[in-house]
Amino acid sequence: MGGGVIALLTAVECVLDGHRVTVVDQGPIPHSRATSFDQHRILRALHPADPRTTAAALRAHRRWVELEELFLTRFYEQVGSLTVLPPAAATDAAAMLADAGGHARELTAAGLADRYPHLHVGGGLGAVLEDEAGVLLAERVLAACVGWLKWQRGIELIEHRAVTAVDGESGSVRLVDGQVLHSDAVLVAVGPWSRDLLPPSIAERLTLYRQSLLYCRVPRQQSQAWAATPAIPALGTEGGAWLIPPVAGTALKLTSATACRAVDAITDYATDPYWQRKLEKEFGDILPGFGPAWVTAAKDAYYSAFSPTGGPLLVALGGAGFAYAACGGTSFKFAPLIARSLADRMTGRSPSPIGLGALDGPPLDVHTPQLAGL
Ligand SMILES: Cc1cc2nc3c(=O)[nH]c(=O)nc-3n(C[C@H](O)[C@H](O)[C@H](O)COP(=O)(O)OP(=O)(O)OC[C@H]3O[C@@H](n4cnc5c(N)ncnc54)[C@H](O)[C@@H]3O)c2cc1C
Structure with missing residues (x-):
């Protein structure tokens, strides 16, 4: 069913x-x-401080590659994944990923700023950039x-x-x-x-969650930078912001844990202006030049979780x-x-x-x- x-x-x-x-x-x-129907989903191997789940995600990565061959369809853009972390945690995470058989580079705060000038990551944070990861074109x-x-x-x-x-x-x-x-x-x-x-x-x-998402068009002068941007499941912000870059003709997708809330029922899928403005404000601090003009669409999605x-x-x-x-x-x-x-x-x-x-x-x-x- x-x-x-x-x-x-x-x-x-x-x-x-x-x-x-x-x-x-x-x-x-x-x-x-x-829930599965969307432009994209992130596949990251790294689950900080969790070697078992990290190893499982690497196996999932390999099976997705096999499934592309079985279905004779390309739906996995292996653009990598970037997890922003405090420097010490980034060092540990990169080592854990390597132990699990993955390939990752650790980036310092300076390295991050140098490589991704279209992202503003504050607080002296570093990151782990992993290779066996990317964007699954979910639809x-x-x-x-x-x-x-x-x-x-x-x-x-x-x-x-x-x-x-x-x-x-x-x-x-x-x-x-x-x-x-x-x-x-x-x-x-x-x-x-x-x-x-x-x-x-x-x-x-079971708890039902509703999450708001923004779909954006990036300015032409940033398109090259975004084309070289991995999936970013954690931008290191307090609110839990994350994004999916515009791969294979999809939109840049922005969301955050702050835009996820428990609800009683599945009702509509429209994004209330309150949640849209909240996300726009959050990403205004993270993406230099970002504003409501970037946003081409917004939608809400639902998923459920085992409450305990x-x-x-x-x-x-x-x-x-x-x-x-x-x-x-x-x-x-x-x-x-x-x-x-x-x-x-x-x-x-x-x-x-x-x-x-x-x-x-x-x-x-x-x-x-x-x-x-x-
Ligand atoms: C905003 C958001 C972002 C996410 N990002 C990620 C991510 O980056 N990476 C990741 O791994 N996961 C992510 N997830 C989670 C992931 O999308 C879900 O775990 C997954 O898609 C769930 O799939 P499913 O098949 O269980 O359910 P669904 O995709 O919801 O499928 C359920 C199906 O059941 C049908 N159905 C319902 N009731 C009945 C009925 N009575 N009779 C017959 N059919 C029925 C529905 O029509 C639907 O087609 C995200 C989820 C959300 C909401």
Whole structure:
């Protein structure tokens, strides 16, 4: 269930294993309202002070390269990734990345200013510039999955029909028109809509977030500088600003942790002027010359997280069912590893550890009292 990156790549893995697969979405596949649907997503390997996740991200990098070959489509712009950090942390992070098998350079404050004069990074901060990283063109990834799946034997894509109920014990799924599908195994990967479909014991532990994003056109005189700019998942500001450079004809995308807030429900996708002005003000201090004239569009997006950890959540729905109940803010880059792990679980194999805590342990089980104690 769901036509986002998690369900589509899991479908790909299941098809590669020789299974028959049906993908159902409430909208078209892909759906422009899905969390996965956007111009870009960052793939960075470096997770400071977290060698396991860093190693997992390097594996994800390699699998994305393989998937480009499988789908015969280019959707991964390996422009690198720049993480701004205090100097000592940058030294440690570069060493950790090298230990994990990645390639990274440490930049001093002076080196940063020299290399990226169109960014204003204050406070004497340094950075780590990593090579096995960059920008995944998310909409293209989804289109490539669908394009590949459509040509495979034993695949059915059911669009514009929401799932209204799932029985994880029997593997049956009820659609909005009353039709019931039967399967050996089901996966619920409905992103931020999980709270509507999953049992209350799970739904009440999910937090829904709404985040505002600005899409910008850079001034012509800066276009060369921006063409040589990596993805920047952390600009080192107190607010948590980050950006994605204008690669492969996309916009420069600006956002910040300060523009992310918990909300009660998925409503509209328009950016309130309050949040737009807040982001414009924040980036006015970071990008010399930046102003509202750069902004060509703004939009809000939703994602859900498991409240106790703020990250993803895997749930066992019974003998034949799993739910990737929350994606957290970083599941796109890990989606190939997550998909492999989910495909293994659904087909009764024990998944190899992938280095992501939420996926490697036993899933939460809706039927066990373990949940009550969380
Ligand atoms: C602003 C923002 C920035 C992000 N940046 C990054 C990043 O840089 N790097 C990164 O790795 N991750 C990032 N993420 C997270 C990443 O985008 C998500 O983890 C990932 O896209 C989640 O995919 P999904 O398949 O779980 O859900 P979705 O993409 O939301 O897919 C769910 C699908 O389920 C369908 N659906 C819903 N309800 C039903 C139903 N009842 N019946 C049938 N179908 C249904 C929906 O229509 C949708 O197509 C970001 C997220 C946001 C919001």
